[in-house]
Structure formats: C-alpha cells, structure tokens
Amino acid sequence: MTSVKKIVVLKGDYIGPEIMTAGLAVLEAATRNETFAYELIDAPFGGDGIDRAGDPLPQSTINIAKQADAVLLSAIGGPKWDNMSRRPEQGLLEIRSQLNLFANIRPTKVTSVQIDRSPLKPEYVKNTDFVIVRELTSGAYFGKPRKLEEHQAIDTIYYNEQEVTRIMHQGFKLAQKRHKHVTIVDKSNVLATSKFWRKIANEVGKNYPDVAIDYYYVDAMTMAIMSKPATFDVVITPNLFGDILSDEAAQITGSIGQIPSMSIGENGPNLYEPIHGSAPDIAGQGIANPISMVNTVAMMLIESFDEKRIAAKMIASVDYIIKNHYVTPDMGGVMTTDEVTQKMIAYIKKHE
Numbered sequence: 001m002t003s004v005k006k007i008v009v010l011k012g013d014y015i016g017p018e019i020m021t022a023g024l025a026v027l028e029a030a031t032r033n034e035t036f037a038y039e040l041i042d043a044p045f046g047g048d049g050i051d052r053a054g055d056p057l058p059q060s061t062i063n064i065a066k067q068a069d070a071v072l073l074s075a076i077g078g079p080k081w082d083n084m085s086r087r088p089e090q091g092l093l094e095i096r097s098q099l100n101l102f103a104n105i106r107p108t109k110v111t112s113v114q115i116d117r118s119p120l121k122p123e124y125v126k127n128t129d130f131v132i133v134r135e136l137t138s139g140a141y142f143g144k145p146r147k148l149e150e151h152q153a154i155d156t157i158y159y160n161e162q163e164v165t166r167i168m169h170q171g172f173k174l175a176q177k178r179h180k181h182v183t184i185v186d187k188s189n190v191l192a193t194s195k196f197w198r199k200i201a202n203e204v205g206k207n208y209p210d211v212a213i214d215y216y217y218v219d220a221m222t223m224a225i226m227s228k229p230a231t232f233d234v235v236i237t238p239n240l241f242g243d244i245l246s247d248e249a250a251q252i253t254g255s256i257g258q259i260p261s262m263s264i265g266e267n268g269p270n271l272y273e274p275i276h277g278s279a280p281d282i283a284g285q286g287i288a289n290p291i292s293m294v295n296t297v298a299m300m301l302i303e304s305f306d307e308k309r310i311a312a313k314m315i316a317s318v319d320y321i322i323k324n325h326y327v328t329p330d331m332g333g334v335m336t337t338d339e340v341t342q343k344m345i346a347y348i349k350k351h352e
C-alpha cells in the first residue's frame with residue numbers, strides 16, 4: 001500500500017483561491033485512474049490567515065506544514081490588509097524561515113506553442129529552457145547590520161561556507177538531472193562574497209565532473225538572458241541577484257500567469273507556488289489565468305512525489321489549451337478561469 005501524501009493547501013487571497021480551485025480540479029482529473037493517493041489539508045495563511053485566525057501565519061499552520069509532504073501556496077496579500085500591524089507578506093517571510101527554505105527554483109521555459117507571446121524575437125527565445133536556483137535565506141536580504149538613519153544607511157551581504165556549499169550542491173544535482181550545465185552568477189570582480197561564492201562553486205563542481213561550469217558577472221548575465229536565453233540550463237545565484245534575474249527571466253516567457261516555482265526545505269517539505277501576486281485588479285471577475293497553478297501542481301508531483309506520468313497529463317493539457325487559444329485575457333484570449341479549467345479537464349479525460 002502506498003502511503004497517502006499530505007498536501008497542505010494555503011489557498012491565498014484575491015485571485016489566489018480562484019486559481020487554487022482550478023489547479024486542484026485539474027489534479028483531481030489527472031489522478032482519477034491512478035493509484036496516487038493524497039489528502040488536502042486546508043490551513044489559514046496570509047490575508048486569509050488574518051481573517052480566519054487573526055494572524056498571517058498562525059502557529060497551527062506552521063505545525064501542520066512541518067508535518068506535511070508538500071505545501072501548496074497561492075498568491076497572498078492585497079489592499080484589504082494594507083493597514084494591519086502584521087501584513088500577509090510577513091507570513092510568507094516567516095514560513096520560508098520556519099521551513100528553512102534555502103533554495104528557490106524557477107523554471108523559464110518557452111515552448112513552441114507560446115513562442116509568439118515572448119517580447120523577444122522568436123530566433124532569440126527558441127528552445128529556451130533554463131532554471132534559476134536562487135539562494136533564499138541569506139545574503140543581502142538577511143545580513144546584519146542593517147540600519148536606516150537620517151544621513152546614512154547600511155545593508156550587509158553575508159554568506160558562510162555551509163550556506164554556499166548547500167545551494168551549490170542543489171544546483172549541480174539539478175543539472176545532472178537536466179542538461180549537465182551550470183552557470184554561476186556573481187560579481188566577483190568587485191564583491192568579497194562573490195569571490196567566495198565562485199571559489200566554493202569551483203570546489204563543489206569537482207564532485208560533479210559530468211557537469212560543465214561557466215561563470216557570468218551579474219551585469220553581463222542580465223544581457224545574456226535577453227540575447228541568448230537558450231544557452232542556459234541551471235543558473236545558480238545569490239539571493240539579491242536571483243530576485244532580479246528571475247523576474248527578468250519570467251518576462252521573456254511572455255506571461256507571468258504561467259510560471260510555477262518551488263522552494264526547497266532543508267529537512268522538511270518543499271513549498272510550491274506560482275510566481276505572480278494576488279492581482280487584486282482582476283480578482284472576482286473569474287478571469288485569472290489558472291495555468292500558473294496547474295504548472296505548480298505538476299511541479300509538485302514531479303519533485304516531491306516522483307509522479308511524472310500524472311504531471312505529464314497536466315502539462316499536456318496546458319499545451320493543448322495554449323495551442324488552441326483556449327486562454328484567459330492576460331494571454332489574449334476571451335475565456336474565463338472556469339472555462340479554461342474545464343477544457344483542460346476534458347482533454348485529460350479524453351486522452352486516458
């Protein structure tokens with residue numbers, strides 16, 4: 001008997017629940033004739049956490065998440081909670097540190113069916129398929145001292161050996177499962193932490209002789225993502241640079257409403273979420289693009305549960321709706337979230 005996988009569902013705010021419902025409906029269709037057994041555990045979080053339990057990250061949610069096999073999260077926050085003393089976004093920072101999510105992984109893939117939506121010319125983006133591995137719990141966003149005074153301000157970039165070694169292993173292992181090519185991003189011509197980053201990359205790289213390594217300064221990398229995105233496989237970057245590069249990379253796919261991400265936990269569950277925000281501007285209209293959540297659920301199936309076949313069904317249904325232009329307004333279509341979802345479900349049922 002296979003064990004029942006526990007998935008904690010943090011349903012999100014504004015369009016968050018709209019796309020969560022869609023993603024879970026497609027999951028249900030894709031698992032209908034499979035032995036994969038899962039249990040969905042709803043827990044309050046973000047704005048929904050404030051509304052239902054008085055806090056963006058209630059202790060009960062932390063406890064449940066730590067016991068789970070995976071955490072599935074939809075976009076949180078929005079104007080409703082802007083004036084609260086503890087805002088939804090604080091819950092997000094706290095859950096990352098509570099689950100010790102040290103690496104954030106974002107794929108950038110431009111498939112042939114969506115190549116026309118890229119702002120770049122087709123010959124530039126053709127065959128683009130890379131993953132950014134961003135360090136998430138140290139570096140410029142966590143370094144101390146940090147001070148804001150009237151006439152001066154300080155931020156600190158800090159990395160220790162264990163933090164850099166850990167993220168490098170993560171990136172190299174991922175490359176072994178993909179196209180065996182790692183790109184190290186830093187600013188080692190200027191920054192001490194970047195020299196350190198590059199030195200450890202070299203050392204860790206020796207354990208992966210089958211993986212090719214190259215190096216980019218972050219400024220050159222911003223250009224290369226635009227001019228030759230198809231040449232990358234796994235890109236390993238410190239926290240601050242990764243924040244910037246991953247948004248740049250998202251843009252070349254043509255739609256923020258499609259992209260999943262995962263954050264890897266040190267000893268506990270991984271956390272999966274679409275990269276976009278809660279989009280209060282379109283919430284309640286039934287037009288949120290559910291593709292990001294369907295891709296997010298598929299990523300969870302592959303990475304946490306090794307259920308590649310079920311994930312492939314979901315991804316095929318995404319390709320199908322894009323190819324036939326059964327899409328929401330953000331992708332130039334006229335369909336509602338629910339119509340798109342039903343098209344995906346019908347496709348999956350028909351192809352079993």
Ligand code: ATP
Nearest residue numbers: 256257276277278279280281282287288289292330
């Ligand atoms: P954040 O504060 O995280 O930036 P946001 O709500 O501004 O959150 P973004 O991710 O920046 O959201 O998205 C910008 C805009 O893109 C949204 O306001 C919305 O119009 C559109 N958008 C984002 N995600 C989707 C989606 N899944 N479907 C349709 N439109 C989307």
Ligand code: MG
Nearest residue numbers: 276277278279
């Ligand atoms: Mg925004």
